[in-house]
Amino acid sequence: MAAAAVEEIRATAYVGFDSITSQIEHKLLKRGFQFNVIVVGQTGLGKSTLINTIFASHLIDSKGRLEADEPVRQTTEIQAVSHVIIENGVRLRLNINCWDPIVKYIKDQHSAYLRKELTAMRDRHIQDTRIHCCLYFISPTGHSLRAIDVIVMKKLSEVVNVVPVIAKADSLTFEEREAFKQKIRAELVYHNIRLYPFDTDENDEEEIQLNEGIRNIIPFAVVGSERNVIIDGKSVRGRKNRWGVVNVEDEDHCEFVHLRNFLTRTHLQDLIETTAQIHYEAFRSKQLLALKEGVQQRPPTNQ
Template sequence: MAAAAVDEIRASSYVGFDSITRQIEYKLLKRGFQFNVIVVGQTGLGKSTLINTIFASHLIDSKGRLEHDEPVRQTTDIQAVSHVIAENGVRLRLNIVDTPGYGDQINNEGCWDTIIKYIKDQHSAYLRKELTAMRDKHIQDTRIHCCLFFINPTGHSLRSIDMIVMKKLSEVVNVVPIIAKADSLTLEEREVFKNNIRAEMQYNNIRLYPFDTDENDPEELALNETIRNIIPFAVVGSERNVIIDGKPVRGRKNKWGVINVEDETHCEFVHLRNFLTRTHLQDLIETTAQIHYEAFRSKQLLALKDASARPAQGSA
């Protein structure tokens, strides 16, 4: 009798705050999500093609060298394209920023400055909107959440300029290194190359995403460790379908056979796509705001405070 009374009290005392997750989900779905990616690397590494492959959409004009006699498309200016893609009722506004191939010139001194400036300019624009007295309810976020850094598949080691650019980028944005056109390496060559790159990054103290924080639970820590053991992702991109066992799959044909982009034994494209879209998309956005933007914001506000204090000191 007492147990029945307790159950009745529990049933009648239901408050309903557990529905807050559905309320938040409804608001977020209505507003949509924003994800900004910048691609960095030498000309001809298939940057545009890989982006289109990851998001299964023709987002960037990838008129690269599809045939052997066609010239490689070269990006000469920083170009941003925006698309809204939808999946199961979730709308994602995707901004893709394509950059000029760095390191293509004879004199490459400061070739990374334009890219770094663009990333910082997005932080600066967001800060200005944030500090405006009559600011928008929802500030449009153009801050770069992820930098896909494309590495030439030489099979040996990184160029010194690659190390410099990657280190400078890692100070202002989440950097995810990628070995482009990985089908040009054998599996053994690929593994040696990946180990060499990891060793060089560790030696040069390059801190790459993902980062571990006190907020991470054991499952997240284990997942991040798995990702770090894979990085740099060795990938192949393709917007074309090839027939394998009578089924069309995205892939590339070469003189050795057919590369199935989504076959994990052929390349690590699936790992990269899952990482960017299924497991770490929200964390990339939050890390940008909480680490990179916060560091920029603090530095700017301290500089403003120092600048405003100087005239007062001078007049005194």
């Protein structure tokens, strides 16, 4: 009788462990979070315009030409720009940086975080300036990757999540774009360049399929625009080219929507976690091992 009563309680009682996800979500949304992007590519590929388009805000003034006959204004230094975007009460701090010396800059952010982490009286919430994603802009030549692209992407992939994009993809026909994407994917494999996303033992079947879908799209062929154009009587973000008008958010025109969803919806948290668990952890382990070896090799002081 007593045993039967116990079994009934086990079957009907509700403990509430499943509320943990809503608790975590509430704390995260209340505190806000940081997502740090570095954009890399040659001058004139529309890096600033694309970032502004993705986050639906004017975050960066474009360095490109204002008039057709104006020479391109070059940007050859690291530019650190920090913005807070608020959407439906959720705060997102976005740090955007571009150009050389890229690897040093990324490692400097790891080093700064490590120093704060090792401080005896560290802050409760350490401001995270580690780079979570590198958007690498590829010129829409339709040919092979440039040697510099191969070298830089290979070096960057060792320290950051690299996501390649074909800039100003509307300069290519659909057939040219697909052929170019296939060439790039083949070269990435040939040169053993390991790009994000990565599969781990913790991934479930849904996550594995999602990552496989992203790998089949990469490099994202994108078009950015902060201007509105009229298509079929509707005002949309787009730009005019020699073939007509490109609707930035039309999946038949470019892959901007796929990139935006990837960065802000499906993979944002994973980009942050991968940075902490893979790239930063590798840097941290190396630094602490070097520190330990330095202490062991230090000669004893005379008493």
